[in-house]
Amino acid sequence: GQQLNQSPQSMFIQEGEDVSMNCTSSSIFNTWLWYKQDPGEGPVLLIALYKAGELTSNGRLTAQFGITRKDSFLNISASIPSDVGIYFCAGPSFSGTYKYIFGTGTRLKVLA
């Protein structure tokens, strides 16, 4: 079935640094979504991307829908301690079903 691979798996950064992470798939996705999971809670949607090449921002977060439709990128600028958590890419399966696929996650830790 479709899989989403995220990298890096985890990262430790200093407060104020910029962060980049990506998500790749072996098959095409028509929609890419990025979620954040705070410790002890369920994921919350950050950004949704609907068109190849689309670049969308939400405050300090910027995400891009790759031209090949097989990847997406998330950048966080000027990280702060509350950015700590797990970031997931996700999307509806493009296989004629309404399955929903999540990536493996990138765990972010911010050192003050």
Place this chain on the structure above:
Amino acid sequence: EAQVTQNPRYLITVTGKKLTVTCSQNMNHEYMSWYRQDPGLGLRQIYYSMNVEVTDKGDVPEGYKVSRKEKRNFPLILESPSPNQTSLYFCASSFVAGGPYEQYFGPGTRLTVT
């Protein structure tokens, strides 16, 4: 307040003892789904439902059952739990129009099967 609720939040049980985890949403969403989260594997979809009486398998349905008799409720049933079903479970819901894009998640149920 718009929300997805799950109960119980924590559950420790023994192998083979049937259990049900409840999920309810108050947003009139058509789409509801169950996921399990395991370290290094992200969230994997167990079952989903497009509307009342319409359910379908996700990627890891073995050992689980679901039902959708009412729009707001989507319980997850483990008929004979085994230790490999020890995991963190999330229920989620969304509208269907245009696709089940933005999922709203419950707080999670941590299940331990001994």
